[in-house]
Amino acid sequence: MPTLVSIVTTFFNQAQLLERRIRSVLGQEYPNIEYIIVDGGSTDGSVDIIKKYEGRLAWWVSEQDKGQTDAINKGFGRAKGEILAWINSDDTYNPGAVNEAVKYLVENPDVAMVYADCNFIDENDEIIGKFKSAQTDYRRLREGYVHIPQQTMFFRAKYWRELGPLDPSFYFAMDYDLWTRIAARAPIQYLP
Secondary structure (H helix, E strand, O other), X not given: OOOOEEEEEEEOOOHHHHHHHHHHHHOOOOOOEEEEEEEOOXXXXXXXXXHHHHHHOOEEEEOOOOOHHHHHHHHHHHOOOOEEEEOOOOOOOOOOHHHHHHHHHXXXXXXXXXXXXXXXXXXXXXXXXXXXXXXXOHHHHHOOOOOXXXXXXXXXXXHHHHHOOOOOOOOXXXXXXXXXXXXXXXXXXXXX
């Protein structure tokens, strides 16, 4: 059986974007994805969209939470995968993204996390620009060298168990804090 990948999507009142985001995860060719959705108690029809896909979800919940960081922690608290990722409701995966990340991590057991370039998209998923990533490491991260788009990141669950959860005092930089903690322990790798 291929390595299990757990992907978490968190959101609140994002019905206009949600279905396309769900399909970008469920449409990946990778055969072993555990998909978890954590909704902060939306009132805009999001739950109806989730219910359309609940047979393909490992778990979902719609309840008030303490914000994005709390929701991500809640999702990863349910995750069983060896590789973890989260994708926000306003992001999508390119075709083959999960395959490429898993392949690299399986072939390079010393690497803790991978990430790549990403496209900036508008509300219609049209590409309007590109975020060009770059290789970074612990020292550079400590100096503020940010070249990791969160939506492209996949990391080993062992580091979540050892270093997690996300720090709830961070509203926006919770991902950067996690990357820095991971990079202090093992290499992270940019995949051009």
